[in-house]
Amino acid sequence: MNKIEVLIVDDHQIMLDGIVALLNRSKQFEVIAQTTNPNEALELIKTKNPAILITDISMEGLSGIELCKQVKSIKPDVKVLALSMFNDKETITEMLEAGVDGYILKNTGTEELLNALQKISLGQLFFSNDVTIEMLKTITQPKLVQTEPINLTQREVEIVKLIGDEFNNAQIGEKLFISERTVETHRKNIFRKTNTKSVAGLIKYAIENKIV
Amino acid sequence: MNKIEVLIVDDHQIMLDGIVALLNRSKQFEVIAQTTNPNEALELIKTKNPAILITDISMEGLSGIELCKQVKSIKPDVKVLALSMFNDKETITEMLEAGVDGYILKNTGTEELLNALQKISLGQLFFSNDVTIEMLKTITQPKLVQTEPINLTQREVEIVKLIGDEFNNAQIGEKLFISERTVETHRKNIFRKTNTKSVAGLIKYAIENKIV
DNA sequence: ATTTATATCCGTGCCACTACGGATGTATGG
DNA sequence: CCATACATCCGTAGTGGCACGGATATAAAT
Structure with missing residues (x-):
C-alpha cells in the first residue's frame, strides 16, 4: 500500500519540525516536502504534486487563506488541511470560502491530526470540535438576534x-x-x-x- | 464500566428495530427505552433519564425539531442525536437552532452511528459529511452573493x-x-x-x- | 456609420400611499 | 376600575410615485 503524500508549510520552524516528526512515525502518511515559505510551498505543489497540503494560516508573505485559494485554482484535487492557533469566526469563514477540506486547531491532540488526514484523504471534510462550534454559531447566531430587540407587535x-x-x-x-x-x-x-x-x-x- | 444509556424514538418501526438491534450488540451503549411515539419519548426522558436521545426528524405529532427543543429545555444535559433521511439546508439549520448535538443521515454506515454516539457522549458534536457540506454552503453561500455583479451605472x-x-x-x-x-x-x-x-x-x- | 448605453429632460393621468383625525372592542395590568 | 396597548375599521384630502410615451445629447462600441 502506497503512503499518502503530504506537503507541509508553516512559518514556525518548531511547529513544522513537530508535525514532520509526528507524520514520519505514521505508516499511512509520508512527508514528501516541507517549507517555512508559503510561496515556495506553491512551487513545491506544482513540482511534487502531493495529495494533501497541511498549511498554517497566519504566515508572512502569503496567508494560508490565499495559499489555499491558489492551490485550489491550479490543482483542485489537492486536499488542504488548515492548521491554526485561532478559531475566530472570520478566519474560519474565510478558510471555508477558500475551499479548505479541514481545519484543526494547533492545541488539539496528535490523533486528531491523523484523524483529520484520514478523513480528508477519503474525500471527506474534517473540522475540530471547537471549529464546528464556531461554524454553528455562524449559522444560528443571526437567527438568535432576530428574537431580541423588536418593539413591534x-x-x-x-x-x-x-x-x-x-x-x-x-x-x-x-x-x-x-x-x-x-x-x-x-x-x-x-x-x-x-x-x-x-x-x-x-x-x-x-x-x-x-x-x- | 457502565454502559451509556440511550433512548430511541422513530416512528418507522423497522428503522427503530434496526437501530436497537445494532446498539444491543454494542458493549458501550445500552438501549433503555424505545418508542414510535415522540410524545411518549418526552415522557420517557423525564422518567428514564437517558444520557442520549436518538430521534428521527420527520415524525407525526411532534417533529424531531420540536422534541429536541423541549428536551433541551427540561433536561439540558441530555444529548440529542438527530437521524434523518434528508440533508436539506432548512432542516439542518432548524435542528442546529434546536440545539442538537449531532446529525447523521440514515443512509450512512453503522460505524458512523457508533462514531457519532461516542463523540456525543464525550460532549462533542458530530455531523455526517453530507451534513457538514450543507452547513458549509449555508456559511459561504450568502457571501458569494456579495461578489455578484452590479449592473447599475x-x-x-x-x-x-x-x-x-x-x-x-x-x-x-x-x-x-x-x-x-x-x-x-x-x-x-x-x-x-x-x-x-x-x-x-x-x-x-x-x-x-x-x-x- | 450605426447601434448601444448613459444621462438628461418633459407631459399626462392614475392610483397607492400619507397625513390627519377619528372610532370600537379586547386584553392586560396597576 | 381605569389606563394602556393592541388590533380592528373608516373618511377625506392631498401628493408622490408609476406607467406610458416621448425627446435630446454624448460617448463608446461594433
Missing part, C-alpha cells in the same frame, strides 16, 4: 414582512383577511415606532433587526 | 443611495442638481435593471449588493 411584524415582499396594502389586506384601511393604520404605527418615514428606511430597519 | 447607484437615505425624488433632484423628472427616469431604469417593483425590493437589493 406580532401583527406589525407580519405587515413588515409582507411590505418587504413587495406587496401593496390591498394585497396585504387580502392575505391577512383584514381591511386595507387596517393595513394602512398598521403601516402608520410601524413608521412611528421604527422612526422611519419611508419604505426605504423601514426595510433597512427590518433587515437590521432580521425581520426580513 | 454610477449615477444610478447615487440615486439608489439617496433613496435609501429616505429622500424623495424632488430632494434627490436638488442634491444632484438635476430635474425631478430625471430622477424619476433613473428610478424607472433602476427598477427595471434590478428586477424590483417597489422601494422595498430595491433596498433589499441595495443592501445585498452593499450599495447602502
